[in-house]
Amino acid sequence: MKLTVIGSGDAFCSGGALHSCNFVEHAGGRILLECGTGVLAGLKRNGISPEAVDAVVVSHLHGDHFGGIPFLFLEYLYGQRRQRPLTIIGPPTTGPRSSALYAALYSELQGVELPFRIDYVEMSGGSRTQAAGFDIESFLVPHNAEPFSLGYSLTSPEGTILFSGDSSWTEEFVARSEGIDLFLCECCTLEPGPPMHTSYHDLLGNRARLGCKRLVVTHLGEDVRRIQESAFERAYDGMVIDIA
Numbered sequence: 218m219k220l221t222v223i224g225s226g227d228a229f230c231s232g233g234a235l236h237s238c239n240f241v242e243h244a245g246g247r248i249l250l251e252c253g254t255g256v257l258a259g260l261k262r263n264g265i266s267p268e269a270v271d272a273v274v275v276s277h278l279h280g281d282h283f284g285g286i287p288f289l290f291l292e293y294l295y296g297q298r299r300q301r302p303l304t305i306i307g308p309p310t311t312g313p314r315s316s317a318l319y320a321a322l323y324s325e326l327q328g329v330e331l332p333f334r335i336d337y338v339e340m341s342g343g344s345r346t347q348a349a350g351f352d353i354e355s356f357l358v359p360h361n362a363e364p365f366s367l368g369y370s371l372t373s374p375e376g377t378i379l380f381s382g383d384s385s386w387t388e389e390f391v392a393r394s395e396g397i398d399l400f401l402c403e404c405c406t407l408e409p410g411p412p413m414h415t416s417y418h419d420l421l422g423n424r425a426r427l428g429c430k431r432l433v434v435t436h437l438g439e440d441v442r443r444i445q446e447s448a449f450e451r452a453y454d455g456m457v458i459d460i461a
């Protein structure tokens with residue numbers, strides 16, 4: 218099982234990093250975990266064909282997390298033409314919000330039928346589903362997004378990843394990180410601020426309570442990027458994380 222960080226940036230593309238996006242692959246399939254606006258550039262820079270994506274999982278409906286979906290559609294319409302179905306997993310209204318975004322960006326394509334079926338799967342706190350050979354479980358996290366924001370556990374026979382989505386610090390991270398292979402946690406700011414994001418100091422204060430085998434921080438803001446000797450392993454665009 219392998220995770221490639223496609224985009225490690227926050228909403229402001231701090232440090233020049235792309236919006237949130239990760240490509241997770243194992244023997245049973247491949248998913249995009251988040252689909253920020255840089256999805257096509259990021260996949261292609263890393264030599265990953267967009268056609269390889271079996272399913273898309275988004276944590277919430279902010280543009281830096283789902284804004285790349287229309288560009289995937291465009292690629293599958295005019296680039297690597299897709300015929301097999303695409304599963305898109307996210308909070309309620311992911312389907313209509315994605316369609317509305319696509320319509321806003323390419324209004325003249327509204328009469329052009331996409332050559333593939335899209336299966337939207339709506340998740341809420343405690344939902345479970347399967348896609349691309351992964352068992353996927355969602356949980357509610359505190360972040361100011363409509364309708365709400367989700368974190369995920371992705372489990373395959375090869376390992377388990379916990380993903381925070383965008384979230385302020387929550388005890389869910391402690392409860393769910395015990396014994397897992399990788400915790401990919403957002404770390405947007407240095408100091409705690411409004412209850413939107415996890416800060417570096419939130420993680421410092423709680424690191425000993427996290428039972429994960431490996432912690433990597435992502436969704437990195439400028440101040441977190443400037444730390445000379447980070448206590449945490451920082452994601453970067455193109456980083457490959459092998460999960461044994």
Ligand SMILES: [Zn+2]
Pocket residue numbers: 227228237279281282383436
């Ligand atoms: Zn974000």
